[in-house]
Amino acid sequence: MSTEYESRPHVKLWGVAKPPNTPSSSGFCQKLECFLRFGGISYELGETVPMKAPKGKVPFADIKHDGKTVTVADSHFIIRYLVENGLIKDPDTVADLTAVQRGESRAWQAYIEELLYSAIVRDRWYIDQNYAVTAEEIFGGMSWPVRPIVSWFFRRKVTQAIWNAGMGRHSQEEAQSLQKEAFEALEARMSGHLYFHDSKQPSCIDLTIYGFLANTLATDGNPYWADMVLKSLTLLAFTKRMTTLLFPEYELLLWRIEEASDAAG
Numbered sequence: 675m676s677t678e679y680e681s682r683p684h685v686k687l688w689g690v691a692k693p694p695n696t697p698s699s700s701g702f703c704q705k706l707e708c709f710l711r712f713g714g715i716s717y718e719l720g721e722t723v724p725m726k727a728p729k730g731k732v733p734f735a736d737i738k739h740d741g742k743t744v745t746v747a748d749s750h751f752i753i754r755y756l757v758e759n760g761l762i763k764d765p766d767t768v769a770d771l772t773a774v775q776r777g778e779s780r781a782w783q784a785y786i787e788e789l790l791y792s793a794i795v796r797d798r799w800y801i802d803q804n805y806a807v808t809a810e811e812i813f814g815g816m817s818w819p820v821r822p823i824v825s826w827f828f829r830r831k832v833t834q835a836i837w838n839a840g841m842g843r844h845s846q847e848e849a850q851s852l853q854k855e856a857f858e859a860l861e862a863r864m865s866g867h868l869y870f871h872d873s874k875q876p877s878c879i880d881l882t883i884y885g886f887l888a889n890t891l892a893t894d895g896n897p898y899w900a901d902m903v904l905k906s907l908t909l910l911a912f913t914k915r916m917t918t919l920l921f922p923e924y925e926l927l928l929w930r931i932e933e934a935s936d937a938a939g
Contacts, residue, residue, distance in 0.1 A: 683739040683761045685710055685717040689732040690812070692719055695923045697892040699812050701791050703733045705885030706749040711920045712881055713762030724831075737761070753878075765881060769873040779870070779879035782863075790856040791886055792841040793849045798895040799832045801846065808895035850898050857902045865908050868915070876916065884916040892927055904934040911935070 687710065689703035698704040710717045724731045727747060734747040739761055746752045756762045766776055798808045809825040816824060836842040841849060860883070864870065870879045890896050891903060891913065903909050914931045917924050 683715055685715055686720050686736040687717055688720040688722045688734050691721045697888040700732060701886045701889040702749045704889045705882055706733050706752060708881045708885045708920060709753050715762050765876060765878045769875055769877040771871060771877055775871050782879055783882050786886055792839060793852045794890055794896045794899050796836050796841050796849050797898055799829055804895045811893055853899050861906050861908050864912055887913045905938050907938050
C-alpha cells in the first residue's frame with residue numbers, strides 16, 4: 675500500500691551541479707526551479723551533464739504522477755507539461771492575465787532567453803578574464819588534471835553552440851550593446867511595478883525574468899551585465915522581492931543586493 679508521500683506528484687530536476695543555497699549556474703535550470711518552487715510541487719535536484727540529456731542540453735525532468743514517470747526535456751516544455759496535467763497551477767491564470775498580456779509575456783520570454791541570455795553567456799565563455807572566473811566557479815571543485823580537461827571541453831562545446839546560434843559571430847562590443855538595449859528596455863518596463871503586468875502576484879514572465887536575474891547576479895563571470903543591474907534600484911528591488919518570496923536561503927545573493935541597493939540609493 676503506497677503512502678501519501680509516495681503517491682503525490684514529484685519532479686526530479688536534472689541539471690548542472692548546484693552548490694547549496696545559491697542559484698544555478700544555468701539560467702534555464704534556475705528558471706525551472708523558480709516555477710517548481712512557486713508551484714509548490716515536491717521536487718529534488720539531480721546532477722548531470724548536457725551530453726546525457728535527451729536533447730543534449732539541460733534541464734530535463736523526470737516527472738512522477740498518477741502511477742507513472744515521464745521524462746520531459748527543455749524548461750519551456752517541462753513547465754507546459756506540469757500545467758497541462760494539473761500538477762501546478764498556471765501562474766498566468768492565477769494572476770488573471772488577459773490574452774494580450776500573455777502574448778506580451780511570451781515575446782519578452784523569447785527576447786530574454788534567445789537574445790539577452792545568449793549575449794550574457796557569450797561574455798562568460800568568450801572573454802578570457804570572464805572564462806577564468808566561470809571555470810573556477812563551475813569546475814573549481816574538481817581535482818587536477820581532470821579540471822583543465824573538462825573545463826577546456828565545455829568551453830569548446832559552449833562557444834561552438836553560441837557561434838552556431840549566431841551570437842558568437844558578433845563582436846564583443848556588438849554583443850554587449852545588445853545587453854545594454856535589453857537592460858534599458860527591461861528597467862523601463864519594470865519601473866513603477868511590483869510585477870511585470872502590475873498583477874497582485876507573479877506571473878510566468880516574472881518567474882522567468884527572476885530566474886535569469888538570480889543566475890546572472892550569482893556569478894562574477896558576466897560583469898558587464900551585472901554592473902548595470904546592480905545600479906538599477908528597480909531591478910534590485912524586484913530581485914530582492916522574488917528572492918525573499920521563493921529562495922530566502924540565497925543569503926549571499928540577498929547580501930549582494932542589499933549592498934548594491936545602498937550604493938545605488
